[in-house]
Amino acid sequence: MRPGKGSSKTKVSFWDAKKMLEKLGVQFDHARTVTKSSQDTVLVVRLYFFTAHAFNDAYSIVSGQPNNTVFAQGNAVEIQIATVVNDNATVSSSLAVTAPPDFDQHMKGCRIDTIVVKGLPAKWFDVDTKSFLDEDDHPPPSIQSAYMHDQHALFQLFSTFGALSAIDVVPPSATTSTTAGADDGTTASSTVSTSHFDAYVQFKTYDGVRAALSTLCDGGSRVLCHTSHVKTFVPLVAHVDTTEYLSDAHIRQRRFAREQRLHDQKAKAAAAIAAERQAKASMEQATALVGSLGDELDKAAADAIQLSSSLAELKAAAAAYAALKAAPTMERVAIVRQALDVVGACLAKAVRDKEEHEAAIQRAAWTKQVNKAAAAARDLKLARLQKKLSAAKHSFESIVGHVAVVADMAAADEALAVAVQSATTSHGSATSSSSSVNNAEDVQTYLAKLDEDVDEAVHSVDAVVARLEVVDRFYQLEGAVKSWSIAPFHVQSLLQTIENEAWGERTEDVAKRLDDLDEVVQAGGHLDKLVARHVALGEQIGNAAPRHEDGENDLRQRHTDLGLLLHRVTDVRDVADLQTQMDTLEAQVSAFLAEVGVPTTPVYATERVTALPDRYGGTSALKKPRLVQYVAASSGIPRLASSVWIVDNDTGAVRPPKTHDERLQQDMEALRVQVVESQRRELAKERQLRALVLQSMKQPKPATTTTTNDDATS
Secondary structure, X not given: OEEOOOOOOOOOOHHHXXXXXXXXXXXXXXXXXXXXXXXXXXXXXXXXXXXXXXXXHHHHHHHOOHHHEEEEOOEEEEOOOOOOOOOOOXXXXXXXXXXXXXXXXXXXXXXXOEEEEEEEEOOOOOOOOHHHHOOOOOOOOOHHHHOOOOOOHHHHHHOOOOOEEEEEEEOOOOOOOOOOOOOOOOOOOOOHHHHEEEEEEEXXXXXXXXXXXXXXXXXXXXXXXXXXXEEEEEEOEEEEOOOOOOOHHHHHHHHHHHHHHHHHHHHHHHHHHHHHHHHHHHHHHHHHHHHHHHHHHHHHHHHHHHOOOOOHHHHHHHHHHHHHHHOOOHHHHHHHHHHHHHHHHHHHHHHHHHHHHHHHHHHHHHHHHHHHHHHXXXXXXXXXXXXXXXXXXXXXXXXXXXXXHHHHHHHHHHHHHHHHHHHHOOOOOOOOOOOOOOOHHHHHHHHHHHHHHHHHHHHHHHHHHHHHHHHHHHHHHHHHHHOOOXXXXXXXXXXXXXXXXXXXXXXXXXXXXXXXXXHHHHHHHHHHHHHHHHHHHHHHHHOOOHHHHHHHHHHHHHHHHHHHHHHHOOOOOHHHHHHHHHHHHHHHHHHHHHHHOOOOOOEEEEEEEEEEEOOOOOEEEEEEEEEEEOOOOOOOOOOOOOOOOOEOOOOOOEOOOOOHHHXXXXXXXXXXXXXXXXXXXXXXXXXXXXXXXXXXXXXXXOHHHHHHHHHHXX
């Protein structure tokens, strides 16, 4: 209902609706307001009828009003009517008329023999719902003994439909339970769990199930009322149980779950008692330890005062100790003990810091002494050694990789690097706790090692420099020997011996070998000069005038004899005697030339050049240098170089050089001839092989083979 057009009211009250329905002659048994908000303009009222005749009359009266409007005290009210259908009810027509064929083959609870009726008032059926709140404190009664007797209301109600096997009640389902008298389908409050219940009813026959559902849910409009509570109507919601709630398996599961809960509760109770006893024992033990912990705390405070250290950890330990004294427990004893351990660690760290500070001051002098010694070694000795080694490497760059020097050079580099490392090693600052000099013994050890490393570097660098000088001296001597025209005194064998054997010896031994070799080389150099002078004398004697043949022959003989001596000398001491003979011979030759008056003899260097055309179109010049000596007049013309050309023997003409095309054509012709000749040789060989094969085929077979064939034929 709601106010119509032209109405002075904004809403219709419940009492106005009842008076209006009474005026229309609508007879109903019960009415309730569905609208919950007082601000709604529409009023919804639910009417209950116990008879179908009253329901049909009311429906026809209200629906037959003109324009669905009713006038009350001059105000128009719009009215609408509709039938309420309970969707939760199970219609009995959904069940078969007869029982399924396998009904008796299934166990109880596992077949269609149980119905569920929801939302029944507990007070009407004398059902104790205390077990709903705490099933463990108030266990539910047995299914067979609590409700399965004639005096109980549930048994009396459901036994009218058929023989019963079991009845059980459970707390109402949250989705279907409603408050007492609530007709709008809203969920129940917290008190519903003790005022309503759901009932599981198990019948022995299928007919009992069908009869119960047909009676309780016929058309979905059944309600339950009580003679003592005429204003309360409970909608009947019933359906077949599909959860097998009353089957033997589920009953055993619920019983086991309840026993498990009881066992867990007993275990919790025992644990609580044990915890209580443990707490009491813990308090007694903690009370006994309070005094000793207090003494430790006082001692820690005294140590902190002595160290002039204010620790926040000490304050935390004092607060934990105060809490322990207020409520002694072993847990708080553990907290105090942990706090005191932290305080002890902090005090130990403070002591170590103080000792380290004092030790740092003491290490300052030692570190300064060590750094000063290292700087002196690094700046004075090692820098000079590095410069000396670098200069030696640069001066003897060509022999640094020599086999006699490699090991010494590596040793020098390593020794110098070790010394530099010792001199540049960081010893920490004067106040650093990580200094490597912590006492006087460390200082002396470092200084001794530094001196040893520096001395080793000095020795290694001097050794490698001396080694380089020795090797360079050897190659200088070898170069001097290579420039000689002759190699006397077996100097080559001496050089080869040193090259093969001496590089593994000590530098002093190699130097002694080179001293001996140097003496031989000096004598050999002197001898080489004598040989050059001997050659020059020979040229002078050769230029003498032919009219002085006797004197010239005598000088030539002396010159030849001296040459033989120069080439056959084997002893170094003989070089001085040869020097004397050479001086005498030079004096005699000079006197002889002065006597005969030999003019100036110019020497011309000439070169013979032979020009031939090559295969690439150019001209090749074959040169042969020649030293020509002759006597020419002052007005003579010097001799020029001559050229030689190839002349044809038949025509006498000079052959011109071939062009590139001519040479290419000549090469191709030669290649063609070569290919043709090769093919001819292959054909000849093939004919020869074919002839040999034909000849072998014409020859008769051996006698043994013929006999064998004859035997086989016979």
